Amino acid sequence: MHTEFSKMIFSFLLFPNNNGMFFQKVYMFLLSIVEYLEYENNSIIPQILQNIGLALLSILIPLAIVILTQVYEKKGSKTKDFSVLDLHVILDHVFQIKLLVTKTMMIFLPLIFWDASSGYFRLGEIILSLFGISLLIITVLNVYRWIKGNVFEFRFEYLKKVINPSDLEVVWRSVWESKIGLSREKEFFEVFSKKIDEMVKKFAK
Numbered sequence: 538m539h540t541e542f543s544k545m546i547f548s549f550l551l552f553p554n555n556n557g558m559f560f561q562k563v564y565m566f567l568l569s570i571v572e573y574l575e576y577e578n579n580s581i582i583p584q585i586l587q588n589i590g591l592a593l594l595s596i597l598i599p600l601a602i603v604i605l606t607q608v609y610e611k612k613g614s615k616t617k618d619f620s621v622l623d624l625h626v627i628l629d630h631v632f633q634i635k636l637l638v639t640k641t642m643m644i645f646l647p648l649i650f651w652d653a654s655s656g657y658f659r660l661g662e663i664i665l666s667l668f669g670i671s672l673l674i675i676t677v678l679n680v681y682r683w684i685k686g687n688v689f690e691f692r693f694e695y696l697k698k699v700i701n702p703s704d705l706e707v708v709w710r711s712v713w714e715s716k717i718g719l720s721r722e723k724e725f726f727e728v729f730s731k732k733i734d735e736m737v738k739k740f741a742k
Contacts, residue, residue: 574659582659583648586666590644593673600680601632621711622692625704630695631679640676643669689721696728705732 574582604627612620628634647662654662683691696712699705712725 570656570660574656574663580651582663583651583666586648586663586670587645589670590641590666590673593670593677594641596677597632597637597673597680600684604680604683618715619688619692619711622695622708622715623688625699625708626688626691626695627683629699629704630691631683632676636672637676640669640672644673689724693724693728696725696732 605624608620608624608627611617612624644666647665651659651662679691696708699708709729712729717725
């Protein structure tokens with residue numbers, strides 16, 4: 538009875554006037570998935586999603602260790618160019634450590650309730666887990682781009698978006714204490730000028 542009532546509500550929301558073949562086909566497709574999930578008692582789907590999530594984490598964790606080790610070694614050496622800035626960029630922009638926990642929870646947490654869920658809830662759990670996986674893939678690709686040498690791209694992106702006053706002071710000190718070529722110095726100065734203008738306008742309000 539509960540399933541039939543859910544079908545009626547779902548049908549009414551998608552095409553209340555009972556027209557629109559495209560939406561009707563989408564509805565029938567989703568309904569077939571829901572009906573399959575309703576009676577799918579084995580755990581192959583959550584196992585696949587969990588394995589994908591674990592595989593991505595097994596890639597990220599060693600890379601994080603290697604990259605952070607290199608940054609800390611550079612920070613402790615005589616050549617400290619951009620070391621403090623890079624530490625902030627890696628943690629807050631490349632790996633996005635604070636969001637990484639949320640992404641990981643989005644993959645694994647919904648699947649805990651799989652056995653106790655109905656078809657509609659299972660579909661929602663799959664969508665949420667896939668969304669977390671897609672966000673984790675983006676993080677892996679960002680790490681790949683960093684390793685490939687696109688460091689200045691990430692540096693400029695981070696400097697443009699950082700707003701915490703304490704972070705601003707530390708990272709810009711790291712920039713101006715580093716050896717910068719003339720072309721890069723011009724880019725840094727443009728970003729710095731825009732950031733100053735933003736801060737002045739913010740505090741002027």
